[in-house]
Amino acid sequence: MEWKTKGLDEVLFIQEGPGIRKYEYEDGGYPMINVRCVQDGYVDMSKSRSANYELATTKWKHFQVEENDILYTISGTIGRSAIVKKSDLPLLMNTSVVRFRSLTEFLDTKFVYYAFKTETFIKELLGYSTGTAIKNVGPSHLKKMAISYPPISEQKRIVALLDTIFADLEQTRAKTEQNLKNARELFDSYLQQVFSQKGEGWVDGKMTDICEINTKLIDPKEDEYLELLHIGAGNIVSNTGEIIKLQTAKEEGLISGKFVFDNSMILYSKIRPYLMKVCRPEFTGLCSADIYPLSPIKEVMDKDFLFYLLLSKDFTDYAISGSGRAGMPKVNRTHLFNYSVSIPPIEKQREFIIKINQVASQSQDLERIYKSKLVTIDELKKSILQKAFSGELTTSAK
Numbered sequence: 001m002e003w004k005t006k007g008l009d010e011v012l013f014i015q016e017g018p019g020i021r022k023y024e025y026e027d028g029g030y031p032m033i034n035v036r037c038v039q040d041g042y043v044d045m046s047k048s049r050s051a052n053y054e055l056a057t058t059k060w061k062h063f064q065v066e067e068n069d070i071l072y073t074i075s076g077t078i079g080r081s082a083i084v085k086k087s088d089l090p091l092l093m094n095t096s097v098v099r100f101r102s103l104t105e106f107l108d109t110k111f112v113y114y115a116f117k118t119e120t121f122i123k124e125l126l127g128y129s130t131g132t133a134i135k136n137v138g139p140s141h142l143k144k145m146a147i148s149y150p151p152i153s154e155q156k157r158i159v160a161l162l163d164t165i166f167a168d169l170e171q172t173r174a175k176t177e178q179n180l181k182n183a184r185e186l187f188d189s190y191l192q193q194v195f196s197q198k199g200e201g202w203v204d205g206k207m208t209d210i211c212e213i214n215t216k217l218i219d220p221k222e223d224e225y226l227e228l229l230h231i232g233a234g235n236i237v238s239n240t241g242e243i244i245k246l247q248t249a250k251e252e253g254l255i256s257g258k259f260v261f262d263n264s265m266i267l268y269s270k271i272r273p274y275l276m277k278v279c280r281p282e283f284t285g286l287c288s289a290d291i292y293p294l295s296p297i298k299e300v301m302d303k304d305f306l307f308y309l310l311l312s313k314d315f316t317d318y319a320i321s322g323s324g325r326a327g328m329p330k331v332n333r334t335h336l337f338n339y340s341v342s343i344p345p346i347e348k349q350r351e352f353i354i355k356i357n358q359v360a361s362q363s364q365d366l367e368r369i370y371k372s373k374l375v376t377i378d379e380l381k382k383s384i385l386q387k388a389f390s391g392e393l394t395t396s397a398k
Contacts, residue, residue, distance in 0.1 A: 003150050003391065009143040012112065013101040016074070016139050017063050017093025025049050030056030032092040038071045038080050043088045056092050065091040068109050070100040072116060074137045078129065079122045083113055098139060107147075111155040114162055115147055118385045148389070158388050165384055169377055176373045183366035184239070188313060190359045194352050195312045201345040203300075208337040210301040211266075211294045217257035220286055226250040229285040230258065233269040236277040240364070241307065243279050249286055258286040261293040266306050268292045270331040273319035278310045292336065305349040308356050315339060 008014060017033070025032075029050035036047045051060070065071070065084055073080040075096035084091065084099075093099060100116075102109055115121060128141035149155055218225060229246045237244060249258070261267060262284045269277035271290050280303060287293055296306045309315060318339055323329035344352070387393055 001150050001154060003148045005146050005148045008145050008147055011104050011107050013103055014098060014139045014142050016098045017095050018060055019095045020051060024052050024055060026052040029053040030092050031090060032094050033097055034094050035073050035076055035096045038073050038082050038097060040080055041082055043082050051092050063093040065093060070113050072098050074098055076134050078135055081116060106152050107149055108155040108159060110159045115389055118389050119382055158393055162388060169381060173377050176370050180367060180370035183363050187360055187363035191308060191312050195314060198342050202342050204342050207339040207341060210343060211296050211306055213292060214295050215259050215293050218260055220249040220254035220258045230254060231267060231285060232288040233271050233277055236269060236279045238275045238277055241279045257289055259293045261285060261287050264295060266294045268294055268310050272329050273323050273331050276311055276316055278307060280307045302346055302349045304353045
């Protein structure tokens with residue numbers, strides 16, 4: 001079966017939206033798309049803004065989106081796309097998003113949508129990108145590219161096949177994601193159970209009764225600190241305590257004040273407490289000034305029990321409630337140490353730790369299984385797309 005190859009601008013209308021100045025936005029005006037609104041397969045207008053209604057219906061009328069337009073992100077995350085539904089309208093284009101519309105009856109919109117999701121297409125497009133931290137492409141780059149397609153009847157057959165396969169895969173993904181959520185909730189539920197009970201010998205108090213900060217800020221440029229590993233919030237994996245991608249103070253070129261910690265301490269990131277970034281390092285190093293190096297008071301608090309306490313839902317909810325600052329929520333030291341807590345005798349804490357470690361290990365094993373399955377699903381989708389657009393799913397070879 002013969003496939004034709006045409007330049008994108010020969011068979012598609014390609015348009016990027018206008019750049020909007022601050023004074024051209026208007027509350028309650030004409031809904032305007034942005035990069036965050038374009039998700040994979042649908043339009044989410046919850047993070048949109050509105051343009052001046054008069055401008056949108058006069059000067060920018062030719063930027064009004066139409067049903068069945070393909071929206072495609074070209075800045076930051078390149079390649080998220082969605083086909084516009086009637087329920088998404090009215091909608092105005094914006095910069096950093098392009099729209100495609102077929103110029104010929106011989107090219108199916110959904111076929112184009114799937115073609116632009118292939119690794120081959122995205123890799124070629126990224127080859128034209130500019131920028132370092134934020135990648136960008138534009139209509140001029142897209143017009144250098146081409147699309148291959150079979151007769152319209154075969155396009156529709158391929159689309160129907162992909163729709164069916166991907167619907168099945170999405171069902172599998174949804175079930176796997178729910179299983180992953182259940183695995184995480186298994187651990188969270190047990191942790192909540194431990195810290196919500198009280199028994200003989202349990203003592204009520206404040207966080208200040210069970211731990212303290214007894215280290216000072218130092219200058220990381222001094223010779224004695226240059227070879228110490230540095231932990232920032234970005235080095236701590238949420239919920240797990242895993243520490244990743246460490247570098248020394250010298251390698252990072254640190255200049256601002258840092259705390260020195262050792263293996264007796266728990267590190268708690270005070271930034272965005274909902275991220276639950278807590279770790280228990282087994283070495284001496286430096287940590288960011290936005291991390292609290294907490295030393296358990298040995299007579300009353302086990303290090304591992306403190307670690308799990310800081311991961312508990314009750315503590316996290318408390319930390320969030322006092323973090324303030326919508327842009328960059330932080331837990332201040334006074335709020336942290338005012339947390340009310342009930343603590344069992346230290347021998348009982350160690351009994352709990354053995355059980356918590358067991359549940360944590362089981363939960364993490366399940367999470368690894370389900371995460372691996374999600375990766376497999378994504379790889380399978382990529383492979384099927386690649387086969388579809390290399391002609392391997394056609395009724396006869398390309």
